[in-house]
Amino acid sequence: MADEFAKGLAIFMGGGLAWLTLAGWYRTPSFEGSGVQLVAPAETPSTIYGEIGVVLMDIMAWFAVIGALTFWVVIPAIDEIRTVMDERSS
DSSP: OHHHHHHHHHHHHHHHHHHHHHHHHHSOSOSSSSSOOSSSOOOOOSSHHHHHHHHHHHHHHHHHHHHHHIIIIIHHHHHHHHHHHHHHHO
16 A cells, blocks of 8 residues: 555656646746736747647646545555455455
8 A cells, every 4th residue: 555655646746846847937927026826827828838838737737636546545445345345255
């Protein structure tokens, strides 16, 4: 079970770091202002690389959440269900 936790933590931290980096680039209008940072709406980028960055930012946010939940909840639940089913069949 420790390896599932470590994998989920690595996915959560890696995806979160990628999201924070991209959100700092695309969602922070000004560092001097007292407005919202990292959660402001992303401005429409003018290049294809900007478009890729905005799309990748959303993908990384969902990857961090779904990946961590998969390793922390879904896989252990499937293992428990298999164990219970094996005990009942014996």
